[in-house]
Each structure stands twice: as structure tokens, then as C-alpha cells.
Amino acid sequence: MDSIATRADSGHCLRTDASSSVRACRDDVAQLTERLMEAVFTDIPEWTDYSPVTRADLQDGCRRFLTRVLDLLGTKAAGAEQDDVAAAIGRQRAAQGVPLEAMLRTFRLGGRIVWEALLDRSEAIPPSVFRETGTAMWAVIDGMSSALVTSYRGTELDRVRRDERRRHALIEDVLSGRAHDAPFAAHAARELNIPVQGHYVVAVAVGEPHPLRLGTETSLAAKGIRSIWHDRGDSTVGLIPLGPRSPQQVADELRPFIGGRAGLSSTVTGLAEIDVAHTLAALALDTTNTPGEGALTCLDARYPEALLLRSPDLAQLLVHRSLGPILALPARERDVLLCTLRVWLTENCSAAHAAPRLHCHRNTVINRLQRATSLLGRRLESPRDHLELSLALTARELLEHQAG
Secondary structure, three states: OHHHHHHHHHHHHHHHHHHHHHHHHHHOHHHHHHHHHHHHOOOOHHHOOOOOOOHHHHHHHHHHHHHHHHHHHOOOOOOHHHOHHHHHHHHHHHHHOOOHHHHHHHHHHHHHHHHHHHHOOHHHOOHHHHHHHHHHHHHHHHHHHHHHHHHHHHHHHHHHHHHHHHHHHHHHHHHHOHHHOHHHHHHHHHHHOOOOOOEEEEEEEEOOOOOEOOOHHHHHHHOOOOOEEEEOOOOEEEEEEOOOOOHHHHHHHHHHHEOOEEEEOOOEEOHHHHHHHHHHHHHHHHHOOOOOOOEEEEHHHOHHHHHHHHOHHHHHHHHHHHHHHHHOOOHHHHHHHHHHHHHHHHOOOOHHHHHHHHOOOHHHHHHHHHHHHHHHOOOOOOHHHHHHHHHHHHHHHHHHHHHO
16 A cells, blocks of 8 residues: 555656646746747748748747647646637638648647757656656647647638638629729729720520539630639629630630530620620520530620510511411421521522422422412512511521520
């Protein structure tokens, strides 16, 4: 019993000796802070990127860290992984933009400096207790580093979310027309890293599950095309400064990345006209009747269709006036006459050229045209007649596509 008591008293004495050394270091924390400040800075810039931090701020952070290390040593690292001092330092440095690697290195250096200070007093601490203190020492550093990383990354994630919300709101404002205000346009251009002036096109893409291939923005940037893509729930909108490229060149580069269907606006000038370009891109998308993936429709190639879609009531009247009697026929005869008229107009009103495409004889084409002329009650001879009939056929296709 006496030997057991003796060992217990000895262990208590050893722990007391270790605690005394920790308290001594605690009294020397100002000197330890200066040693850590000197150790932080090296000739390797990425290890010492504390440029956003003042020297007084950094010194205060080092002092708080070292003080908490010594405090936690007295509790054998209890609660180190949830340490509020390390978490506060992580939040502060993340907000200041200090790299996480630099912070972790500083924590390791601080742990080394505290350990060296304890080594200087090792003659007062028996080996068994010293070993226990060393284990606790690195448990403290590991735990506080974990708290730092968790806090730092959480702060960064919050910042990214705030930046994304701000970016989303900024693009929405540009699309709504706020860039007509010159100060706002300058602010938006600076935040989005795009020019205020210069030529732009806008793309609107739709489709499931993804309107665009992954990495579209990065892939286009690798080709020298700056673009900003913005999800709006039912569509994805792209703002694309043209730079030295033509709209057709941009369309050719963009087409492989379309995962659904997309419309591309005509050229506009400056951020102030992005709202107009967005409307035109959506209009171009509405004119497309090409199913499947990878369909990109340029407004510059679809002006007649766009004009008809902008005036749906007039388009309906045009269809009724120009094609009404043919549309009233039974489906089979109706479709044959409409197809014949469409191909005949495409072949510059030549029955001879239309016949091979319709897989019939030239005289058959002529007979069908005579039948159509009779039903419509007018001859299809003048350029105006051809234009009106062509627009009516196009309007019918568009209206059917929208209805279907």
C-alpha cells in the first residue's frame, strides 16, 4: 500500500512539474509570440502570404493562438477540435484572403516553438510525464488545426454563396435593362470582368437534363471566347462579348456544347443593349423547330420567322387568308398541296426543279399548282404572291410547332 501511495504521489508530482513548465511558458508568451513572428516569414512567398494582414493583427493572432495552446495543454487537449480561438482565427483570415496553407504552417510552427520552450525546461519533468505532455502537445495542434480548417472552409463557402447570389442578382439586373444606367453598367462590367462597350451576343439554352455540356465556359475560354453563363431555372443564358470574332464564328464554337436547344441573338452594342439581345435570343429559340440535342438557331437566319412570332395574331390571319381553302381539305390532299407549294417556292417556282424532290413528274406538279390556284381563287404569279404564300406556310409551321 505504501508503494502504491508513493507511486501516486510521484505521478501527481510529475504532473505538477509539467504544469509548472506550461505555466512558465504561459508567462513567456510575449517572447514566444516574437519567436513565432520571426519563424513565419521566409523567402518562399506562398508560405508567408500575410499581405492582407497588418503586423499588429498578425502578432495578436499569434499571441492568442500560443496562449490557447498552453491553456489546452493543461486539459490534455480536451475540446481542441472545437476550439473557438482557432475557429475565430480561421474565420478572420479567410475573410482577409490569407491562404489556408499559410495558416496551417503557422500553427505547426507555433506548436514547434511551444515544444522547444518545454524542452528547455525538460530537466524539471521526468521522462514518463514528458512523453505524456508531448502526446498532449501534438493532439492540441492537430485539434486546433482541425478547428481552423473547418471554420476557414465554412467561411469561404459562405463567401462563395454570397458572391454567387450577388453575381446572380447583378446578371438579372443586366438582363432586365439596368445597364442603360451608365454607373451601373460600369459597376457590372467591373464585377463580371466583361467590357462595358463592344459587340455582344446573347444565347438562351433550354433542355433536360442540362441545356449545356459541363465546362462550357471554361472550354470556350480556352478557345479565346469570354462568356458568362447564368441559370434562370427554365433556361440558361449566356452573355458573350464578340471581340474580334463574328457571330457566326461564335455560333460554330458554341454549337458542340449545346445539350438541348438554344437561340443566339443578333449583335448588339454594349451592356446597355443586353436586355434587347436577351429578348432576341429567346425569340430565336422560339423559331426553331429542330428537335434533339445540339440545335442552335441564330436569329440572323430566322428574321421572317421572328417577325411572324412577334405578331401571332397577324400570323394567324395571314395563314387563314392565304391558305384557308387548302387547310379545309381532307388531311391527305391538304398535306400533298402544302408540301408541293413549299418545295415549288424553295425551287424558285420551278415545277421542273420541284418534281425530283417531290418524286413525281413535272406535269403532276403543274396539276397540283393549278388545283391550289383554283382553291385559293388567285394566280400565284407575282413576287408579292410568292412572298405572302411563303410567309403563310412558314407561319403555319411555327404556329403548329408552338401548339404542339
